[in-house]
Amino acid sequence: METSQDHSPQVDSPRPRGANPAWKRLLKPIASLRLTVVLFSLSLVLVFYGTLAQKENDVWDVVNEYFWSWWVLVPNKLTLLFFQIFFNASPEANWASGFWFPGGKLLFWALLINLLSAHLVRFSLSWARSGILVIHAGLLMMMAGEFVTREFAEENVMTLVQGGKSSFLESTRFNELAFTRLRADGQVDSVVIPQPILLEAAKTQQVLADEALPFKVNVLTFAGNCDLLEKFPEDFKNPATEGEGKALALKEMPPVTGVDPEQRINMPGAYVELIDKATDKPLGTWLVSGLFQLTRPIRNQEIKLGDGQPWKIALRNKRSYRPYTITLEKFTHDVYPGTNTPLNFQSDVLLQDSNLGIDRTTVIKMNEPMRHAGETFYQHQALAGDSGSVLQVVRNPGWTLPYLSCAVVSMGMLIHFGATLLRYMRKQA
């Protein structure tokens, strides 16, 4: 019986060694799909603990500690808490200490390198693979969107009383110690010290100075969240010698947690000693707090120096001034009859921007924001007694990226699964 020899080329024969360069061999372990799975699993664990941590910490602290860090020390208490809530673990248990875990930054970079390596080592440019490439491009776009939002997005509020106008926005996350003084031309000289500097100064007891201020600033105590007590606690020695603090005691409070049912924000407070620059003698110690900013009119505290205009001192939400002015002409708050349940909040505002030649009235209400100069103004809240309106002002240059990335991922999936389906149908035919 004759046998025929097959001379057709061997499709599955190994490639010559020269076709697989050294860099590819080096990258191969980094491009491993197993590594991808491990990294995704670690990401899930990180999200799990990051969510649990919000029970006891401020949500932005959690974001910084867990997701925008290289490593995070996860307290064992969180694991215990989970078992106590969902599996009735002994409430008497007490797990101290914690374990180090890769943070969001580390996992992000590891995943990015893993993904790019996989493309370099494993994937080739071909129509059959185009769907996968598009999906991955969409995922990268999503990550870029998160970065742009983190670095460049701003969320502020603008508070307007009925008939009042404003040209500045206030942050609800960041605070500043402001010294202000009325000028002869009716404008205001402002010198502001951001919260991180105040915190550091309180820690190191470093005295702060600025050429625009006639005094030096010594931050004796800084509390990220505080309460003010009318009744002094026993053994309380009041550091305040001037202003409102003479009748109030600062009490440090734990930070507002991410699960706070009333969604409050931290109210900072501090004792600030001012020292005369010329004589180096103390001018007095003031109690300043974000709580003073809630009064209407705002409780300002004055520093009188000689015969000139007095300086005012305030610990307030961080402000950013804008070249436009918004006037609240009318605020409407309708409720369902017989209840206090809101039916409609509406701000009739006048927007004036001389740079752009804009002078127009418009309405801001629920689901109908106003857009101007790259910012979006949402109707946010009502002031007590409907005496005014709070607008939430959002600027996010990356706001389109999540939508675009979802569209790109969807397109990639359509291409990939469409191509697979077509191949299958051709085979069937």
Add this chain to the structure above:
Amino acid sequence: MLVLAVYSALAVLGCQESPKIVSYVSPPDANLEAGPAAEFPPARTLAAAVYRPDATWFFKLMGEPEAVAKQQKAFDALMATLKVSGANLEWKLPEGWTETKGQGLRFATIKPSTDSGLEIAVNRFEGVAGSLLANVNRWRGELGLEDLKEVDLAKAVTDQKVGELTIQSVDLTGKRKARQGMGGMGIPGMGTGGMPGMPPAMGRNPPPVGQPGQVTSGAKEASDKLAFKLPKGWRESDKKVMFASKVLEVEGAPTVKVTISPLKPDGNSVADNVNRWRGQLALTPENPATLEQTLTKEKTANGGEALLVDISGKGPMGPQRLLGAIAKRPEALWFVKLTGDPSEVAKVRDGFTEFVRTLKFD
């Protein structure tokens, strides 16, 4: 890809500017510092509460003072017709008035005959929906009025006997407050100290109704006669807790809170209150008939005794342990309640027992 690479590099390096002291010239704060005073529209509320063993009923008429005044007689007449009908209440509508059935907690809505835009909201809650003091203060809060203290409650409330029912009503006049926010981030919350001159709340929801347990003015007076010795590390707190005459804190145990509350002796049984505590920790109630016998006893300073409770369960914010001591006195039923994180409560348990032993009722 290039853009991504740039962004990523920035993410590693951190492109946010380090904070520094800045100075600038800005327009004056005309908006906030010299804005017009808040306008609060005047309003009046006629409200009544009816506590039944199985449910609590509220009737509320709120509106412009003049419009409410015109309906006051009819409102009083309506209240005088209340009577029990099975598990519910029923009433007779004044002539020309209409009634529509409510949904959810709203049992019914009653509208006067005139086109005044007024309505009486009738709400029914299962069980005890907060104490009278808590509910009166809720209504007062809606009108921007300060909270009443227990001692002033009796003066503010009119008790009316209608058949077997006791109707407790208030007539309040103030200015309507807008306390509702629209969700989202929340405007700066208030501290618990309550500085004078500050709005009671900005953009926050009305306070929740407090715990059941009605404190009488007599019991409040009795609280002045209470003496005790604080264990080491314990101190009196400045915090105010509704119904509690004293609030204590323990050093090194931030989650632990101790309240001492005198409750009206009649109508408040030990078993009911222990079961209320059990309910707060998501535990099933014990048999009221035998519950009291199961509690251990501890001697107090003046030869009296207190019944001790030690339960653990799930609180609203996670695992919680509660230590309680109940002293039955002629002038009041005294409740000492210690709650907190189980690990912290375990540490202060001995101190709690020591504290109970020092309680002295003169």
